[in-house]
Amino acid sequence: MTTTIMAFDRLGAAELDAWHALRAKNPLLDSPYFHPGFAAAVHATGPPVTVVVHRDARGEVAALLAGHREGALLRPVGWPGADFQGPVLAPGTMFDPRLVLTGGIRAFAFDHLLDGLAEAEPWTVSRRPSPYLDVTGGLDGYLGRASKSGRENMSQARRRAAKAARELGEVRFAADVVDEAALARVVELKRAQYRATGAADYFAEPGRVELLTRLLHTRDPDFAGVLSTVHAGSTLLAAHFGMRSGGVLHWWFPVYDPAYGHLAPGWMLLRELVCAAPALGVTRIDLGRGDDEYKRRAKTGESLVAQGLVTRNRARLLLRRAQESAVAAAKSSAAGPALQRLARRLRGR
Numbered sequence: 300m301t302t303t304i305m306a307f308d309r310l311g312a313a314e315l316d317a318w319h320a321l322r323a324k325n326p327l328l329d330s331p332y333f334h335p336g337f338a339a340a341v342h343a344t345g346p347p348v349t350v351v352v353h354r355d356a357r358g359e360v361a362a363l364l365a366g367h368r369e370g371a372l373l374r375p376v377g378w379p380g381a382d383f384q385g386p387v388l389a390p391g392t393m394f395d396p397r398l399v400l401t402g403g404i405r406a407f408a409f410d411h412l413l414d415g416l417a418e419a420e421p422w423t424v425s426r427r428p429s430p431y432l433d434v435t436g437g438l439d440g441y442l443g444r445a446s447k448s449g450r451e452n453m454s455q456a457r458r459r460a461a462k463a464a465r466e467l468g469e470v471r472f473a474a475d476v477v478d479e480a481a482l483a484r485v486v487e488l489k490r491a492q493y494r495a496t497g498a499a500d501y502f503a504e505p506g507r508v509e510l511l512t513r514l515l516h517t518r519d520p521d522f523a524g525v526l527s528t529v530h531a532g533s534t535l536l537a538a539h540f541g542m543r544s545g546g547v548l549h550w551w552f553p554v555y556d557p558a559y560g561h562l563a564p565g566w567m568l569l570r571e572l573v574c575a576a577p578a579l580g581v582t583r584i585d586l587g588r589g590d591d592e593y594k595r596r597a598k599t600g601e602s603l604v605a606q607g608l609v610t611r612n613r614a615r616l617l618l619r620r621a622q623e624s625a626v627a628a629a630k631s632s633a634a635g636p637a638l639q640r641l642a643r644r645l646r647g648r
Contacts, residue, residue: 300353300354300355300356300361301353301354301358302351302352302353302354302398302399302401303351303352303354303401303402304349304350304351304352304401304402304404305349305350305352306347306348306349306350307338307339307342307347307348307349307350307365308342310350310352313360314350314352314360314363315335317359317360317363318335318360318363318387319335321360321361321362321363321387321388321389322334322387324389324390325387325388325389325390326390327390327413327415328385328387328413329544329545329546329547330382330383330413330544330547330549330585331522331542331543331544331547331549332376332377332381332382332383332384332542332549333383333385333387333544334521334522334544336517336519336521336522336544337376337377337522337542338350338365338376338377340510340513340514340517341376341377341510343513344506344507344509344510344513345504345505345506345507345509345510346367346506347367347368348365348366348367348376349365349366349367349368349373350363350364350365350366351363351364351365351366351373351386351398351399351401351404353386353394353398361388361389361392361394362386362387362388362392362394362398363386363387363388364385364386364387364399366378366399366407368404371403371404371405371406372404372405372406372407372408373399373404373406373407373408374407374408374409375409375410375411375412378410379410379499379501380501380507380551381411382411382429382549382551382585382587382588382604383411383413383429383585383604384409384410384411384412384413384604385409385412385413385416386416393418394416394418395418396416396418396419396422396609397609397611399609400609400610400611405610405611405612406608406609406610406612406615407608407609407610408607408608408609408619409605409606409607409608409609410604410606411429411588411604411605411606412604412605412606412607413602413604413605414426414602414603414604414605419605419607419609422607422608422609422610422616423605423606423607424606424607424608424616424619424620424623425605425606425607425623426603426604426605426606427588427603427604427606428588428590428601428602428603428604429585429586429587429588429589429601429602429603429604430586430589430594430595430597430598430600430601431583431584431585431586431598431599431600431601431602432573432583432584432586432597432598432599433582433583433599433600434572434573434576434581434582434583434584435576435582435583436577437573437574437575437576437577438453438570438573438574441453441573441576441599444599445597445599446596446598446599448595448596449596449597449598449599452563452566452593452596452597453566453570453573455563455566456563456566456567456569456570457570459562459563459564459566459567460567460570462562463531463536463559463562463564463567464531466531467531467532467534467536467559468531468532468533468534469531469532470529470530470531470536470567471529471530471531472527472528472529472530472568472571472575473527473528473530474525474527474571474572474575474578474579475525475526475527475579476526476527476528477515477516477518477526478526478528479512479515481526481528481535481538482511482512482515482526482540484535484538484554485511485526485538485539485540485552485554486502486508486511486552488538488554488555488556489501489502489552489554490502491557492554511524511540511552514540514542515540521544521545522542522543522544523542523543524540524541524542524543525539525540525541525542525543525548526538526539526540527539527540527568527571527572528568529564529567529568529571531559534556534559535556536555536556536559536562536564536567536568537553537554537555537556537564537565537567537568538553538554538555538568539551539552539553539554539568539572540552543579543581545580546580546581546582546583547581547582547583547584547585548572548576548579548581548583548584548585549584549585549587550584550585550586550587551587553565553568553569555568565593566593569593569597572584586598588604606623607619
C-alpha cells in the first residue's frame with residue numbers, strides 16, 4: 300500500500316475516475332462537498348488544493364482526501380467554508396487518518412468530519428449536529444415529517460408571503476437562476492450580517508466571491524451552484540446560494556434584507572424551496588452545522604460532524620481538546636457576545 304500527495308491539477312484520469320467511482324459506491328458521500336467539482340472550483344479560485352491519494356496493494360486508488368496545506372498543517376478542501384469533510388472511499392474501507400501525515404504534513408485539522416470514520420475516534424475531540432430537511436414528496440411530504448414548530452413556521456411563511464404581496468407587490472420565487480447581480484447582493488447582505496454579529500467575514504479573503512461566481516456558472520447535471528431568490532415587487536426579500544449534487548442541495552449562504560425582517564423572508568424562501576424540491580430533483584436539503592433557531596425548528600433529522608486533530612504530537616492534541624472545551628463553555632455561557640467571538644477565534648473561523 301502506498302500514500303502519495305498530489306496537486307489537484309496533477310490528478311490524472313485514473314485518480315478522477317476513482318474519485319467518482321468511490322463516491323458513487325458510498326451513499327454517505329452524497330453531499331456536493333465530496334464531488335470533485337467542488338475541489339476543482341476551489342483550486343481554480345483560491346488556495347491550491349492538495350490531494351492525499353492512498354492506493355491498495357494492487358496499486359488501485361482506495362481513498363482520496365483533498366485539502367489545503369498551511370506549512371505542515373493540512374485542512375479540509377474549502378475550509379473554512381466546508382460543512383462536510385472526510386476521505387472519499389468505498390463503504391467498509393479501513394482508512395487510518397495517520398496516512399495523511401506524510402510528505403511533510405504533521406497534522407490534519409478537521410471541524411466538520413463526517414461521522415462514521417471509526418479510525419478517527421482517537422483524534423476526535425467533539426461532535427455537533429448537522430440538521431437536514433427530508434423533502435421527498437415536496438411540501439406535503441415535508442410537513443408529514445416536520446415537527447409542530449416546523450409546520451407552524453411554514454404556515455406562517457405562506458401568510459406572510461400574502462402580506463408581502465399586499466405591501467410590496469407580487470411575490471416571485473426563482474429556484475435556480477444564473478444572475479450575477481443577485482449573487483452580488485447575497486454577498487453584500489452576508490457581509491453586513493457578519494459585521495452585525497461579529498463573525499469573521501468569509502468574503503474578506505481574496506477569491507471567495509470568485510469561487511461563488513464560478514460555482515454559479517457550473518451547470519454540470521451532477522454538480523452545480525444553485526441561486527434561489529424571493530422578490531416582492533422589485534424588492535429582493537431573501538436569497539440563498541448553495542450547491543447541489545444529485546438529490547442533495549446544500550444550504551450554504553442564506554440571506555434576507557433586515558429591513559423586511561418582520562415578514563420572516565428566510566422562512567418564505569425555505570418554504571418555496573421545499574415546494575420546488577420535486578421539480579429540482581432534490582430529496583434532501585442539508586442545513587449545515589449550527590444551532591440556529593430556524594434550523595432547530597425546520598429540521599426533520601440530523602447527522603453528526605466531528606471536530607478534532609490528527610497528529611502524532613499528544614501535547615498538540617490536548618491543546619485542541621482544551622480549545623474545544625473553551626468553545627463549549629463560551630456557547631453555554633450567559634456572558635454574551637464577547638465569549639462567542641472568542642469561541643469563533645479558537646475554532647480558527
